[in-house]
Amino acid sequence: MTKRTDIGADLTKNQSLVMSALAGSKGPMSAYSILDEIRSDGVRAPLQVYRALDKLVEFGLVHRLESLNAFVACQHPACDGRKEKTVLFTICETCGGVQELVKDRLSKAIEGLARELEFSPSKSTIELRGMCSACKTATEN
């Protein structure tokens, strides 16, 4: 049932609920905080959330941040076309903001490295923790 086309459409009920919780959040959310948001819509168990998240990640609509055990909505229209790309996240430890980027130079460096090592990556995790420019300026007073 259902095929994903554009954002939010053609998702199953639980997938839509999880997706809108994430889309409505300005930062990453844990599976359990998503659950809390959508309890009022009838979702009751962690597993329902995790199952929806698995699919959303598979669709490229959501990314998992490994260093936070949390999830964010994809910041591109849909990451679908970028499945093969190397995505990087910056995570500001001050404001909690997350930025998602695809950079050619970085992708190239990773690809080159993998080739050199004869390692076939199926998934890459690149996360920078630190302080974003906005928080730095805010601190300089």
Add this chain to the structure above:
Amino acid sequence: MTKRTDIGADLTKNQSLVMSALAGSKGPMSAYSILDEIRSDGVRAPLQVYRALDKLVEFGLVHRLESLNAFVACQHPACDGRKEKTVLFTICETCGGVQELVKDRLSKAIEGLARELEFSPSKSTIELRGMCSACKTATEN
């Protein structure tokens, strides 16, 4: 008490126990599997392991693999001098093997990116999941 100099020396009791469990393992270990290894030495609670791990990570003797929630001994003599470097891990999903690398091209790409974004990283996580060359050759039969 105690100052770290070379590997294994000048660590506290619990730190040494955790360190040797990790050093004796060919792959990454979870905190709880470390605990199981060193229960016979009198370590009883997760917290004792986590505290030792925190210090060992701080010393650069151990790295945390975020995508596995697990820990590995540093594969360099001691990662100490490399604190500012960008370390990458390849994680083979077939054999469980982990390789730790420092590559200049990658470090440069990350640094350039951070500068461009005016983001100040305090820690970077770069992990490639996939299949190592050895497992690939083993599969080709």
Add this chain to the structure above:
DNA sequence: ATGGCACATGTTATATCGTAACACAAACAC
């Protein structure tokens, strides 16, 4: 030497994150 400090330790309890196993329902293929 003793009182204060920093740090490592020990212990219990609990928070947080994630999955196994089973049952049922809806859509689809043939």
Add this chain to the structure above:
DNA sequence: GTGTTTGTGTTACGATATAACATGTGCCAT
């Protein structure tokens, strides 16, 4: 219409991590 796939719902549990509090131990400044 029967079998298959996929989503759903529920209970129970496993795995990962930390809070809070008490104790021990070396150091060193007065």
